[in-house]
Amino acid sequence: MEFRLLGPFEARQDGHVVEVGSRRQERCVLALLLLDVGRLVTTDRLIELLWNGHPPGSSRGAIHTYIGRLRASLVPYGVRISTRGDGYVLEGEGHRVDVEEFDRLVSQAGVVTDPTERVRLLDRALALWRGPLLADTAEDELRERLCGPLDELRLTGIELRAEAQLALGMHTQVVGDLTSLVRQFPIREQLVATLMTALYRGARQADALLLYQVTRRRLVDDIGVEPGAKLREVHRRILRADHRLDRPGQPVYEVRVRDEVLPWNVGGHPALEFCNTLAGWGQDPPLPGSEWLRGYRTLAVWTGYVGLVDDVAVSRLVALARRDPDRAAAVLDEARVLRTRLYACLTDQGDRRAFDAVARFAEAAAKTLVFSRDVDGGGRWRPNLAAGLRVPVHAVAWSAAELLGDPRRLTVRACPDRRCGWLFLDETGLRRWCSLAACGRSAAETPCRTVARQRAR
Known part of the structure; x- marks a missing residue:
């Protein structure tokens, strides 16, 4: 059964409105139990709320009568009100309460980093808000006492949605x-x-x-x-x-591929672009909004975007991740480990531990590669789709090994601002600025450094 308290009180079964409680005060008692669904609400609390601290002498008898009538009207719908000590519990299993769902969606939106997902969750939450709490059921005094936390949560949800919309x-x-x-x-x-x-x-x-x-x-x-x-x-x-x-709170340039927000390609090599999926490497924690690698789907789409796998492979990976989200999350964690080691390896030639870690990833990738024909008639090494959800990790590891074995690694530059840290190739030796302007500094203020030479000094 579905109960709607955000606005006029409604009870629905299979999408149809049903009559529950013939009197306003009965519906009000039911609403008070629903606001604490699954938890004990004492008779004293029901009395204090219902009569705002000024109950009549017959208040306990009235509550008992209301509960009896509610039980009778709710039995056909499988809703049970249990007596426990000096109070009542509305058993919540199998029933939906819009206030509870609203709280869950706003809380869930508060911890996601993807602005598209945050907007989606908050749109669902705010759509539940049809008006003031118990608009046609509770007295103004009671509504003011009950609605404070919900009003604050609603404003917080609106603020979170607006910030996510700005990011989009x-x-x-x-x-x-x-x-x-x-x-x-x-x-x-x-x-x-x-x-x-x-x-x-x-x-x-x-x-x-x-x-x-x-x-x-x-x-x-x-x-x-x-x-x-x-x-x-x-x-x-x-x-x-x-x-x-x-x-x-996030880098300046971005592109959208398959509804995923991805960083613009400016590094000059897929392995560098992979490192640049996180701006603000020097920040602990990173700058809010700087993390591009939000979920496995983002990783799969990005891998296709930079040409490490083809579009058919991306579709297959997305479908696999949807069927096995736990495994996809584990592979995403593995990809983030690779990214951290690769960044350290590229920015400090003396970091042998980071190099060895990347090498292990590359060796594992080499065992899965297949040599296939391109559309132009040439051939190239690609990760075997039999590797399943680990295909993007193998693809990036192989690309990283390719760069580490290339003399161009000596021309890798990084923006020195700790709020930025983006990597890019500069074979001319003339670039002295962060092309993304993610750090907000001009070329005159902060020239970028050549990573290899900086570390060698």
Whole structure:
């Protein structure tokens, strides 16, 4: 059975609305049990909430009567209310409560790093919100007591979705979603900062700066405090037209392949591009949003994007990962280990342990390679698809071995800014800047270094 509490109270069975509880107070008692589904709710708490601390003398008898009627109406749908001590428990197995699902989706979205997945989860969560909690059932006083945590969670979900939408270039959508909300919550700084960023990206710099001034005035006049550090930083960057504001917390350039957000190819070799799936190598932890290698599907799509496997292989790998997510996650962890060792190997020729680790990966890959014909009639070594989900790891390891055996490894450069660290080949010896501008520094401020020579000194 499905219960909807976010908005008018509804009970549904097989998609159809069913009548549960003939009186408003009965439905209110049911809702209070559903808000703590699977947990004990004491009779005293039900009385205190239902009558807001001023119960009539017959309150205990009334609660007992309400529970009896609810049990009778819920029996046909397999919903059970159990008596435990001086209280009741609504058994939650097999039933769906929108509040519980809303909490789960927002919490899940808070830990994912892929902005597309985060938007998808939060769209599902926010779609459950049909209005104020128990809009037609609870009294205003009760709703205010119950709804505080849910209102905060909803605002947090909106903020998380807006940030993810900005990362996907959806600033117009963010402006539309947040403008009225900021009027409703004018001193909620996270909302204001996100809306200012969206306005700036939409070429509305003056509107963004005006919003800051209005918000600062409200904070100072109403509360007596200045804006917080994040809001001040967004304001400062807008004044400076700082290009990092275009993609806060993640590298500047990206491409989309099969709905996956991938780094732009600028390194000059697949092994370098693999290392560049993580910007901010010097940061611990890395910069928020800098991790490109978010999931196995991203790894498989990226491997095809740089030409290490063909499109047919990518489709097969994606399907395999969908059928065996645990194995796919283990291979992704293995790929990240390879990436860390390869980066260390390329940036420090003296790191024998890192070189030996990459060599073991390469030797394992060599045992799976097959020599096949290209469309142009030539031949090339490719990882055998019989290796299953490990194909991308083998492909990258073989590419890494190829680079480590090539004199071009001596021309690998890295941006010295610890917030960046991207690698690229520079056979001319003339490039002195980070082509991604991920670190936000100009060539005049920070020239890039030749990795091999820097380490040799």
